[in-house]
Amino acid sequence: MVAALLVAAPVVAQDTTDGTASTHESVVPAPGRPSILPNRWQEDWSVLADPAVPRKPGDALKYVPFGPGGTHYLTFGATLRERLESNDAPAFGIGAARDTYLLQRAQVHAGLHWGTPWLAFAQLEDARPFGKARVGPVDRNRADLRLAFVAWQGEAFGGIAKARIGRQDFALDLQRFVSLRDGPNVRQSFDAAWADVEHGPWRIIGFLSHPVQYRDVRAFDDTSGSSQRFHMIRVERHVLGRNELSYYHAWYDDDGTRYLDAHGNERRQVDDLRLAGTRGPLDWDAEGMRQGGRVGRSTVDAWALGVRAGVTLDAAWTPRLGVQFDTASGDRRPGDGRLGTFNPLFPNGYYFSLAGYTGYANLIHIKPSITLKPTTSLTLMIARGLQWRRTAADAIYVQPDNPLPGTAGTGSRWTGHYDQCRVDWTWHPGLTLSVEATRFHAGRAVRDAGGHDGHYGGVQVAWGW
Numbered sequence: 001m002v003a004a005l006l007v008a009a010p011v012v013a014q015d016t017t018d019g020t021a022s023t024h025e026s027v028v029p030a031p032g033r034p035s036i037l038p039n040r041w042q043e044d045w046s047v048l049a050d051p052a053v054p055r056k057p058g059d060a061l062k063y064v065p066f067g068p069g070g071t072h073y074l075t076f077g078a079t080l081r082e083r084l085e086s087n088d089a090p091a092f093g094i095g096a097a098r099d100t101y102l103l104q105r106a107q108v109h110a111g112l113h114w115g116t117p118w119l120a121f122a123q124l125e126d127a128r129p130f131g132k133a134r135v136g137p138v139d140r141n142r143a144d145l146r147l148a149f150v151a152w153q154g155e156a157f158g159g160i161a162k163a164r165i166g167r168q169d170f171a172l173d174l175q176r177f178v179s180l181r182d183g184p185n186v187r188q189s190f191d192a193a194w195a196d197v198e199h200g201p202w203r204i205i206g207f208l209s210h211p212v213q214y215r216d217v218r219a220f221d222d223t224s225g226s227s228q229r230f231h232m233i234r235v236e237r238h239v240l241g242r243n244e245l246s247y248y249h250a251w252y253d254d255d256g257t258r259y260l261d262a263h264g265n266e267r268r269q270v271d272d273l274r275l276a277g278t279r280g281p282l283d284w285d286a287e288g289m290r291q292g293g294r295v296g297r298s299t300v301d302a303w304a305l306g307v308r309a310g311v312t313l314d315a316a317w318t319p320r321l322g323v324q325f326d327t328a329s330g331d332r333r334p335g336d337g338r339l340g341t342f343n344p345l346f347p348n349g350y351y352f353s354l355a356g357y358t359g360y361a362n363l364i365h366i367k368p369s370i371t372l373k374p375t376t377s378l379t380l381m382i383a384r385g386l387q388w389r390r391t392a393a394d395a396i397y398v399q400p401d402n403p404l405p406g407t408a409g410t411g412s413r414w415t416g417h418y419d420q421c422r423v424d425w426t427w428h429p430g431l432t433l434s435v436e437a438t439r440f441h442a443g444r445a446v447r448d449a450g451g452h453d454g455h456y457g458g459v460q461v462a463w464g465w
Contacts, residue, residue: 032047033053033056043077045075046070061076063075064076069115072114072115074112077109077464078464079107079108079462079463080104081103081105081106083104083460085457087100087355088454088455092404092451093452094449095405096133101130103127104127104130105126105186118151119151121150123146125141125145126143126144127139127185128142137186137215140186141214144222145220147168148166149164149166151164157197157199159202161195164193164195168189168192169190170190173285177360178346179351180348181347182350186214190209192208192210202237203236204234204235209230211228211346229252230345235247239277243276246273252266252268252345259341260394260395260408261335261341261394262297264297267294267295268292268293269292281314283309284308286305286306287305287306288305289305301338302341304326304344305328309322317374318372321368322369323367323369324368325365326367327390328342328361329342329362330342330389330390330394330395331362332391332393332394340391342360344359344360344400347401352365352385353456355418355436356398357398357399358387358398358399359398361397362389363387367383367384370383377427378425379423380421381422382420383420384417385418387415392410392411393408394408406449406450410445410448410449411448413445414443415446416443417443418439420438422435423436430463430465432460435459438456439454440454440455
């Protein structure tokens, strides 16, 4: 069983402008230079063995051959992300004041390709906030090992098999609940073993993992251990053409957790079903999750549902009219021995907006949007989100799943609404600029707890080599 679960993370093709993602393989453009990918280990620089491929400064380190055939080579790279953020009401101003700061994430990596089947990859990360009033584990991680794994791929079981073992990251689908955590400054890694087999329209994935716990006492002090575990078996299939249907069962364990209505060792079992696809101008992604198990002496009974859908019009600037619906359970009857608060697991930090005013628990969220592409390199998105609590007996939750003080058991279900505008511009291959502004109009429940409206602005520059 363990041998069958030696694994490689799913390859995630992402479009952060509309949130679509797929766990099926990305295709590197050919002929020509590789694209800079969110997962740098996916890049194939062996194309530089062809002298017809245009050369750029630094290519001597992108492709360092050492064997026959052009498939034995070393590659080096770097990624730098700088984001300036200003938020006048973190946590709606409850226990937190106006904050303006710079987030910096610097990464360097090296990959050793031993022919087609084998890859050894390592990435170092230095993530620092400058001028931030409150610094947490997702803000700062100075000089540490983010990725270090060995991967293999080849033919097996009548299809393509892949395996990876070591420190790695992975993301599923739209990253609602299992993500790279790219929004915050420190990404989420796992010490894990991952395997998958693809055969025709089918793909079967399994992994065993311990989430990495981030510490910042000294360099290279991040660790993982038996106190937190996340394991999964997943089945995917193409249906009705290239539409994707997937199901997974996962086990999430965390020792010593504390909720408003339960505390103790958390042992959640998760069942997740998703259907995503396109038909003509229509696109959709629907995912439902059910959670059972126990937290201490309390029984877990929680669930969530997320849907994104849209239609892309054949008109100038290629407008996409979209709508997003999300809902997640809360705890309806405190003290009854049944915990209804949904655990969003490893959520995407920008699934709602980069402002991070609310999290994916005890939530009803409706968000119409319009996305425009004036050019192939420029994307503009404008949206309005409306939010309620599912039950006023539970709290309003802020990112990632922290209860807002003074909101549990009081006030109305209306949380408020927010207006969001985001611009993404690929100025040059490997160099992108993003600007986002969000204003959250707080509802009565937030105001009664001492909170107020929030205004967020962020400017980000990302460079990859």
